[in-house]
Amino acid sequence: MEGKEFMEKLKTEISKAVVGKEDVIELLTIALLSEGHVLIEGIPGVAKTTIAKAFSNAIGLKFSRIQLTPDLLPADIIGIFYYDQKTGEWTIKHGPIFANVILADEVNRAQPKTQSALLEAMQEKQVTIEGVTHKLPEPFLVIATMNPLEHEGVYILPEAQLDRFMLKIEVGFPDKDEEMGLLKRKSRGEFWEVNPIIKHEELLELMGKVKGVSVSDEIIEYIYSIASKTRSDERLLFGASPRAGEHLLYAAKASAFLDGRDYVIPDDVKKVAQAVLSHRLLLKAEYELEGVTTKEIIREILEETEVPV
Secondary structure (H helix, E strand, O other), X not given: OOHHHHHHHHHHHHOOOOOOOHHHXXXXXXXXXOOOOEEEEOOOOOOHHHHHHHHHHHOOOOEXXXXXXXXXXXXXXXXXXXXXXXXXXXXXXXXXXXXXXXXEEOHHXXXXXXXXXXXXXXXXXXXXXXXEEEEOOOOOEEEEEEOOXXXXXXXXXXXXXXXXXXXXXEOOOOOHHHHHHHHHHHHHOOOOOOOOOOOHHHHHHHHHHHHOOEOOHHHHHHHHHHHHHHHHOOOEEEOOOHHHHHHHHHHHHHHHHHOOOOEOOHHHHHHHHHHHHOOOOEEOHHHHHOOOOHHHHXXXXXXXXXXXO
């Protein structure tokens, strides 16, 4: 199976349970194939959990949902050693982090040490329990959600932790046609179970093909120019890190693959730039008060940066 065919089949299968949101599904697929993680921001009730579950079912992966709360401890996520009275031995009990697709709901409600345990697993793709290291399954995708309206009883993710997420996706209200379609399908009960469209081995093979997508020196220069311009923009306290440029490269390769190409073009970079960069840039207070947004700055930088031919 090639990238374009995979993307079409995936969208068709997920449409059994989700109305619209094709752009969200494509970005989730880009993150999965390029071994990144996703931060989804949206108010309650816009199908964040439904999308994540349908996505994991369609690719035949084990799904785990973690509802993060202030009293949740790192051990509740990664697991513990406990004494089994029946066997008389110490036994490990794996936590919910041992799955392929993790939905970390309301990640900003967890206390910092619990957030750190989750983010360490994202970065290292392994966890340590009582001094013993355990590899996490492959592929491994964390989809963390945040409610932008909550400001009390939450622990804001530091910029260094936000930088661990490859993509940030904003899920807003559906347009009229989508919401009308949703209500009509709910009324008629026209939602069905989502089934796997690909085997685990085939998915790993696709991930290998994404790594093989070629990138010219001109595209590399283009990616660097975009990242470096964020660092010199006077409206920003700091710009994109080298990791951001790396993620922009990987996401562009996955985008090219899903579009049926084995090489990256500038449009691939433009397509993923907002999702890769928007959560990594920090505005100066005076510009934030004036209503300037990081999205506007990224858009301006993309317009000003010379596109390689």
